[in-house]
Amino acid sequence: MSNVEKMMSTEEKKAVETLLFQLADDDFLFSYRGSEWLGLAPHIEEDVASSSITQDSMGHAAMYYKLLEDLGLGNADDLAHLRPAVERKNSVLTERINGDGYYMDTPQYDWAYTVVRSYFYTQAKRAKINSLKESSYKPLQEIAVKVSMELYYHVMHWKLWFKQLLSSTEEAKTKMMSAIELVVADMGDLFSYGEQKEPIERFDLIDSEEKIQNAWLEALRPTFEKLELDLPIIPEPKLNGRNGQHTDELQAAIDTLSEVYRIDTATNW
Amino acid sequence: MVALIKNSQNLEVWKVLESVKDPEIDTVSIVDLGMVEKVEVEAEQIKVTLLPTFLGCPALEIIRTNTKNAVMGLSFAKNVEVEFIFSPPWTSDRVTENGKKGLKEFGIAAPPRHLEEDGSWHVDCPYCNSTYVTMENIFGPTACRSILYCKSCKTPFEAMKPVSTIM
Numbered sequence A: 001m002s003n004v005e006k007m008m009s010t011e012e013k014k015a016v017e018t019l020l021f022q023l024a025d026d027d028f029l030f031s032y033r034g035s036e037w038l039g040l041a042p043h044i045e046e047d048v049a050s051s052s053i054t055q056d057s058m059g060h061a062a063m064y065y066k067l068l069e070d071l072g073l074g075n076a077d078d079l080a081h082l083r084p085a086v087e088r089k090n091s092v093l094t095e096r097i098n099g100d101g102y103y104m105d106t107p108q109y110d111w112a113y114t115v116v117r118s119y120f121y122t123q124a125k126r127a128k129i130n131s132l133k134e135s136s137y138k139p140l141q142e143i144a145v146k147v148s149m150e151l152y153y154h155v156m157h158w159k160l161w162f163k164q165l166l167s168s169t170e171e172a173k174t175k176m177m178s179a180i181e182l183v184v185a186d187m188g189d190l191f192s193y194g195e196q197k198e199p200i201e202r203f204d205l206i207d208s209e210e211k212i213q214n215a216w217l218e219a220l221r222p223t224f225e226k227l228e229l230d231l232p233i234i235p236e237p238k239l240n241g242r243n244g245q246h247t248d249e250l251q252a253a254i255d256t257l258s259e260v261y262r263i264d265t266a267t268n269w
Numbered sequence B: 001m002v003a004l005i006k007n008s009q010n011l012e013v014w015k016v017l018e019s020v021k022d023p024e025i026d027t028v029s030i031v032d033l034g035m036v037e038k039v040e041v042e043a044e045q046i047k048v049t050l051l052p053t054f055l056g057c058p059a060l061e062i063i064r065t066n067t068k069n070a071v072m073g074l075s076f077a078k079n080v081e082v083e084f085i086f087s088p089p090w091t092s093d094r095v096t097e098n099g100k101k102g103l104k105e106f107g108i109a110a111p112p113r114h115l116e117e118d119g120s121w122h123v124d125c126p127y128c129n130s131t132y133v134t135m136e137n138i139f140g141p142t143a144c145r146s147i148l149y150c151k152s153c154k155t156p157f158e159a160m161k162p163v164s165t166i167m
């Protein structure tokens, strides 16, 4: 690992770090939102399935944070829990709340929203992971191969939900359509690499933004055609999470999870 | 002579690793599951390299501790290091014949080797060997297992998910 590090220029190292933070923070927030569903999913089988996906995704985030630790950026757990919102590089889509109400209180989470977000997100992750299998950064390439195998089941799961809800009752369909609108509105930065776009692409760390976004659209196409829906049009980002621009929903999430983490770390003493 | 001793010590480590069971399935060891990638013995320094089945698996730390403790029990062990690596990735075809037997004993169908074109797969019921089974939930109680139902003996059972590099 340290050999790889030595061979990299400052510029390349910066690009690697930025991409790693984007991947790590995305999966971390995505699985945090997933974990809030624990015990609240539509039925027990789904509870088992989504907590399994959440656990896998948390494992993926941990791997990326570990690579950052190897690059000398600090302890992986601290990187995950203690960085403030302005330093976060996750896409806005992953930080959004599941719906109104606090987890411990009377949550009124929106399952349709979760299905759409999870399907679109995991399919986008699929496109990135496929490309990362060829990354010029070896440690990332190796992780991508492993993540890919687990992701296979995640995509399958969310695609099934997506299809089923959109081909059931009118009510379900209406809810799904408005969920799609909400999710797509936040997708502006999902395929963005932010300010580091140029070096990230130049060093062949991953395919270009455009290429990943196209791969994502092509992956959705058969499903959308079968359901007779138009493919989504990704808007320009209003906030770009890759550059540290976020909603208040992120800060609230970080407050909650860092508080739990601090208590946890304290009891370990 | 030194080489011979090293070699026999290496075998002893492998042997003791067979006593390290999956924390949830006590009929299979980490060797049976194909999780042990490498054993290195250098003087009193022993290093065991393991492959995690799934990245987020909560049992990994338990496995690490149990592995360490088991190897420390060897008379020549002074320093034991257990490392998890991701490359090569663990795949379900690493499960040995012995592992498959152990899984079946526990009521878990071994991971199938063959995947259909649409990604679906088939296993037989570990209890009555019937092929008349349905998938209940692809995500079982742990990341690496799925829940199925046998329509012949009317028993729910689990199967270890196939995991391969073509996915």
Ligand SMILES: [Zn+2]
Pocket: B125, B126, B127, B128, B129, B130, B150, B151, B152, B153, B154, B155
């Ligand atoms: Zn049966």
